[in-house]
Amino acid sequence: xxxxxxxxxxxxxxxxxxxxxxxxxxxxxxxxxxxxxxxxxxxxxxxxxxxxxxxxxxxxxxxxxxxxxxxxxxxxxxxxxxxxxxxxxx
Amino acid sequence: xxxxxxxxxxxxxxxxxxxxxxxxxxxxxxxxxxxxxxxxxxxxxxxxxxxxxxxxxxxxxxxxxxxxxxxxxxxxxxxxxxxxxxxxxxxxxxxxxxxxxxxxxxxxxxxxxxxxxxxxxxxxxxxxxxxxxxxxxxxxxxxxxxxxxxxxxxxxxxxxxxxxxxxxxxxxxxxxxxxxxxxxxxxxxxxxxxxxxxxxxxxxxxxxxxxxxxxxxxxxxxxxxxxxxxxxxxxxxxxxxxxxxxxxxxxxxxxxxxxxxxxxxxxxx
Numbered sequence: 350x351x352x353x354x355x356x357x358x359x360x361x362x363x364x365x366x367x368x369x370x371x372x373x374x375x376x377x378x379x380x381x382x383x384x385x386x387x388x389x390x391x392x393x394x395x396x397x398x399x400x401x402x403x404x405x406x407x408x409x410x411x412x413x414x415x416x417x418x419x420x421x422x423x424x425x426x427x428x429x430x431x432x433x434x435x436x437x438x439x
Numbered sequence: 440x441x442x443x444x445x446x447x448x449x450x451x452x453x454x455x456x457x458x459x460x461x462x463x464x465x466x467x468x469x470x471x472x473x474x475x476x477x478x479x480x481x482x483x484x485x486x487x488x489x490x491x492x493x494x495x496x497x498x499x500x501x502x503x504x505x506x507x508x509x510x511x512x513x514x515x516x517x518x519x520x521x522x523x524x525x526x527x528x529x530x531x532x533x534x535x536x537x538x539x540x541x542x543x544x545x546x547x548x549x550x551x552x553x554x555x556x557x558x559x560x561x562x563x564x565x566x567x568x569x570x571x572x573x574x575x576x577x578x579x580x581x582x583x584x585x586x587x588x589x590x591x592x593x594x595x596x597x598x599x600x601x602x603x604x605x606x607x608x609x610x611x612x613x614x615x616x617x618x619x620x621x622x623x624x625x626x627x628x629x630x631x632x633x634x635x636x637x638x639x640x641x642x643x644x645x646x647x648x649x650x651x652x653x654x655x656x657x658x659x660x661x662x663x664x665x666x667x668x669x670x671x672x673x674x675x676x677x678x679x680x681x682x683x684x685x686x687x688x689x690x691x692x693x694x695x696x697x698x699x700x701x702x703x704x705x706x707x708x
């Protein structure tokens with residue numbers, strides 16, 4: 350670091366520690382999502398199709414979550430029905 | 440027993456081919472029969488870095504398609520008789536690039552070579568997966584920079600999931616971290632991730648640190664793997680790294696900022 354750089358520098362936190370913090374957060378997040386099985390998006394798409402035959406829903410209304418508790422895996426499925434509930438009439 | 444070693448990173452431009460060329464040359468300098476394979480189908484470049492671009496007649500895909508034998512396609516290095524290169528094809532056609540085809544070639548190479556170095560292309564597409572599929576060990580080349588570290592972590596996940604060792608459920612690939620283009624003065628001033636930062640983040644064993652060096656560009660201009668530049672810091676760091684890989688206890692070097700003169704201190708960068 351030259352003197353000129355030093356004088357013009359503001360009291361910033363060193364950028365390397367910022368880089369490390371950001372990486373710690375994103376890597377933890379990505380490692381968790383990589384371990385999810387590949388079929389979840391396809392399952393979601395199929396569910397959308399089946400449910401969509403009876404009720405109008407958006408992709409955002411279906412939440413699928415796979416969690417591990419000890420030895421058991423729990424597949425959690427959450428479908429938020431639209432308000433007011435509209436039955437498809439045919 | 441021959442060993443298959445993939446040189447990978449996810450991100451492009453971090454020094455995979457430079458590392459493959461120098462690592463393979465280093466093993467050959469130590470007397471091991473070594474072949475280095477360019478897996479970057481369509482974007483052949485290892486031949487240029489190794490200085491044998493004008494001697495390429497047949498390539499990897501020709502061998503897979505049985506249009507040429509391995510003896511015809513593999514190029515022997517002019518400086519080291521133990522060093523051999525199998526160049527990538529320049530066609531964009533990757534149809535014949537299958538696990539079966541690549542596996543046959545690697546198996547045949549195992550008869551004649553002690554080390555088979557696979558220079559992976561960037562990305563996580565077919566070529567990169569093929570390069571890592573048969574690996575026993577992996578050299579993960581990482582720059583001290585956020586996107587490179589993130590992609591390296593992603594690549595570790597792929598090694599754990601997509602390699603033959605992972606799929607067969609046998610002993611996993613042994614992973615080695617190589618930090619490339621390290622600039623000690625910038626680490627000291629807190630503007631570059633340190634060795635410890637990167638090790639904390641990726642959690643794998645460090646094999647070597649290669650300092651940023653002007654010599655790497657000059658060596659590539661001349662088609663000489665930088666490990667052969669005895670005077671240069673990066674060449675020496677690669678030699679150390681090869682020694683460590685072979686089980687020697689060699690301390691890291693070139694981790695302190697170079698001393699600057701007073702004028703440079705005041706007005707330099």
